[in-house]
Amino acid sequence: MVEKFSHDIAIVGAGAAGLRAAIAAATFSDKLSIGLLSKVYPMRSHTVSAEGGTAAVLKDYDSTDLHALDTIKGSDYLADQDAVELFVREAPSEVIQLEHWGCPWSREEDGKLAARAFGGMSVKRTLFAADKTGFHLLHTLLQHSLKYPGIVRYDEWFVLSLAVEDGAVRGLVALDLRTSELAFVSASAVIVATGGAGRMYQFTTNGVIKTGDGMAISYRAGVPLKDMEFIQFHPTALPGTGILITEASRGEGGYLKNKDGERFLSRYTPEKMELGPRDILSRALVQEIREGRGFEGPFGAYLLLDLRHLGEKVIDSKLPFVRELALNYAKIDPVKEPIPVRPAQHYTMGGIHTDVNGRTPLPGLYSCGEAACVTINGANRLGSNSLSECLVFGRRAGQDAASFALSRRERDHNPGGDRSVSSVQYVSLAEEKMNRLLKKEGGQERLAEMREGLQSLMETKVGIFREEKGLREALREIRELKGRLPSAKVDDRGRTFNMEMVHAFELDFMLDVAESVAYSALMRQESRGAHFRTDFPKRDDKSLEGPDKGQEVPPGTDTRELLPGVRSKVPSEDVRLGCTQLRE
Amino acid sequence: MFVLDALNYASDWLDGSLAFRWSCRMGVCGSCGALVDGTPRLTCAAPIPETGEKVVIEPLHNFPVQKDLVVDIGDFMEKLGRVEPWIIRERERALEEGEYPQKPEELEKYDQFSACINCMLCYAACPVFAADKEFIGPAAAALGYRYNLDSRDEGATERLDLLTGGAGAFDCTFVGECSIVCPKNVDPALALQRIKIDAALTSLKSIMRRGK
CATH class of the missing domain: 3.10.20.30 (Beta-grasp domain)
Incomplete structure (x- = not known):
């Protein structure tokens, strides 16, 4: 007997984007029933780890045109410029909305919101709550969401697949982690807000939960993934763990130094120095290390982030979390010593193909946040645009889904729409997959071995620098891993919090996402933003001339062809990248 | 390691x-x-x-x-909702009117209580919660009280009732273990004591008003 739930809207993922969407839908109409599913309690979502801030134009000296221009330049001209314009126009009111809901933003002496400098932003426009902006944003959203009886939470429910019938999404299959029971959740609209897929890399700032689940289930439902080759590496993470040391530490004036004590960025991005875009900085760090100007440590080579000249007072008031992290996890007090740093995977620019209302090509299916690709980030996201993106597009997706679900409800006279969906069929498919794991005898290879295999091949072959040979090898190895996964050795046969089963599903999802990243990286024969091909080190603007958006997308289409239109209002500059010079 | x-x-x-x-x-x-x-x-x-x-x-x-x-921390999630951890106002500002000004010293008043990460260490250390699972407990109390201290909020009286009703703040015996184990240097024991004082002052004021 399969348990069934019915909602107007089902939201998968309860980080900033998912919660913002839920609240938007709940305020759109109190008639709506909203199911909010997450494989973790909402406050564990990875939004919690965002540190530096949220970009929005709220100062007299700033303008939305300038924010748009910075974002488009930062994207290496791949962003959808119409989407960027809309994004920068709506970001300020979202920040104010969060302020009205109680977010403890840091303030100026006069009580106004304080703004700080950030990489690629030409003026101070990053609003912040000390260096725990994501944490405060997430908790504010969660606490505020408790006000709405229309939002029904399913904490620690893991969504395994989407149900698609008659060309529209009808619901989803979810696993209750407490019991391993499967349930069918019918819904007129489903919003996927599951974040990125950083855990397919060995060194990542991402939490362990970021395994690309939503991207994979959408892809399997025939929805295109877009711009997947663009993986952001953050220049400053702690070696070994990959713990993020926020860009705000450079925004507040920190220096990057090599073994000779030199601020080496003067050779790569002399004008912007430490506040250059992340793609350029990450490549510069790797280059320094390759040329022997890094330090050797137990976790490989690293460089230094020096905050000492900022003084204890600034560090404690503006960067308290950086001090705490460095003390706890690197045994370094940044007031007295520089912090060892190296680049680590940080963000997936690509994701589920959506328009500015979060709609995917599959009717009823929406996506927002890091899981989605609108795209405002193009080939490289600017720091502090991602929290704003979660808010702006979370709200838009929530509202559009609400209006869509209401129209369905009027037509079908019940929440969740058409009941004729063959839910049993979807559940039994998931059940079969689960039982293959739980009841399987034998098996040799441990899941951890396969996961580490994936992480290491992504790191070395689909990392900061890529070339055809490595990418082809990576693709072959990923496909091989896919073949081996069903024969993994599984210890846990129980049904209560079987985390091993969860990790097996996650790895299964990650392999699909990794394949799409490696494939897209192989296909893009140019270097742009975060995607650097050593065999094609120059940017090729002919690649921008793709088909326009709104085009029909049959499942299985080579999605790299689906460049959204309107990318040419701001003409691309001849030289933006430090990378081409860097190679010569 | x-x-x-x-x-x-x-x-x-x-x-x-x-x-x-x-x-x-x-x-x-x-x-x-x-x-x-x-x-x-x-x-x-x-x-x-x-x-x-x-x-x-x-x-x-x-x-x-x-x-x-x-x-199982489901009980905490329910308690968190019960203390109304959101801004309560008679009239909400329109977004076009911009932010509510809040000076750094006003932020300072509630800032530490907003640093709670809901890790439940304080509940594991609390002898009152050990004896009575109905007790509102350190984190939920601190998070509710955080809004009482927020200059943007007008719901303090309503929330004080919620924080002290049933097995509320007055059940706290001020052992202070919660504050000792907090990994984020939040002082929930202080929040609980101040809730008691605020509640006592509020009822005193209402008695005095009735006396007039």
């Missing part, structure tokens, strides 16, 4: 059935709490002694254990 690293090693290479929660491994998601040698700790921030002594890891006290280190 932290306790969490050891747990991961064990589940990756020795026994995949070991169940424990974790995500950020940087002390902010709040999911990896456990008793380490009898003390509630975030396992991601609890170092393993280099001297090679044995470390005993147990699930957090005072919660129903679901499996291994996984405990």
Whole structure:
């Protein structure tokens, strides 16, 4: 007997984007029933780890045109410029909305919101709550969401697949982690807000939960993934763990130094120095290390982030979390010593193909946040645009889904729409997959071995620098891993919090996402933003001339062809990248 | 090397059935709490002694254990909702009117209480909660009280009733263990004492008003 739930809207993922969407839908109409599913309690979502801030134009000296221009330049001209314009126009009111809901933003002496400098932003426009902006944003959203009886939470429910019938999404299959029971959740609209897929890399700032689940289930439902080759590496993470040391530490004036004590960025991005875009900085760090100007440590080579000249007072008031992290996890007090740093995977620019209302090509299916690709980030996201993106597009997706679900409800006279969906069929498919794991005898290879295999091949072959040979090898190895996964050795046969089963599903999802990243990286024969091909080190603007958006997308289409239109209002500059010079 | 690293090693290479929660491994998601040698700790921030002594890891006290280190915190989520942890105002500003000004010293008043990561270490350490599971407890009380201290909020009176009603703040015996174990230097014991004082003052004021 399969348990069934019915909602107007089902939201998968309860980080900033998912919660913002839920609240938007709940305020759109109190008639709506909203199911909010997450494989973790909402406050564990990875939004919690965002540190530096949220970009929005709220100062007299700033303008939305300038924010748009910075974002488009930062994207290496791949962003959808119409989407960027809309994004920068709506970001300020979202920040104010969060302020009205109680977010403890840091303030100026006069009580106004304080703004700080950030990489690629030409003026101070990053609003912040000390260096725990994501944490405060997430908790504010969660606490505020408790006000709405229309939002029904399913904490620690893991969504395994989407149900698609008659060309529209009808619901989803979810696993209750407490019991391993499967349930069918019918819904007129489903919003996927599951974040990125950083855990397919060995060194990542991402939490362990970021395994690309939503991207994979959408892809399997025939929805295109877009711009997947663009993986952001953050220049400053702690070696070994990959713990993020926020860009705000450079925004507040920190220096990057090599073994000779030199601020080496003067050779790569002399004008912007430490506040250059992340793609350029990450490549510069790797280059320094390759040329022997890094330090050797137990976790490989690293460089230094020096905050000492900022003084204890600034560090404690503006960067308290950086001090705490460095003390706890690197045994370094940044007031007295520089912090060892190296680049680590940080963000997936690509994701589920959506328009500015979060709609995917599959009717009823929406996506927002890091899981989605609108795209405002193009080939490289600017720091502090991602929290704003979660808010702006979370709200838009929530509202559009609400209006869509209401129209369905009027037509079908019940929440969740058409009941004729063959839910049993979807559940039994998931059940079969689960039982293959739980009841399987034998098996040799441990899941951890396969996961580490994936992480290491992504790191070395689909990392900061890529070339055809490595990418082809990576693709072959990923496909091989896919073949081996069903024969993994599984210890846990129980049904209560079987985390091993969860990790097996996650790895299964990650392999699909990794394949799409490696494939897209192989296909893009140019270097742009975060995607650097050593065999094609120059940017090729002919690649921008793709088909326009709104085009029909049959499942299985080579999605790299689906460049959204309107990318040419701001003409691309001849030289933006430090990378081409860097190679010569 | 932290306790969490050891747990991961064990589940990756020795026994995949070991169940424990974790995500950020940087002390902010709040999911990896456990008793380490009898003390509630975030396992991601609890170092393993280099001297090679044995470390005993147990699930957090005072919660129903679901499996291994996984405990049921559903009760806390319900209590959190009960204290109305959101801004209450008679008239809400329109977005076009901009932010509510809040000076740094006004932010300072509630800032530390907003740093709670809901890790449940304080509930595991609280003797009152151990004896009475109805007790509102340190984190929910501090998070509710955080809004009472927020210059943007007008719901303090309503929330004080919620914070002191039933097995509320007055049940706290001020042992202070909650504040000692907090990994984020929140002082929930202080919040609980101040809730008591605020509630006493409020009822005193209403008695005096009636007397007039």
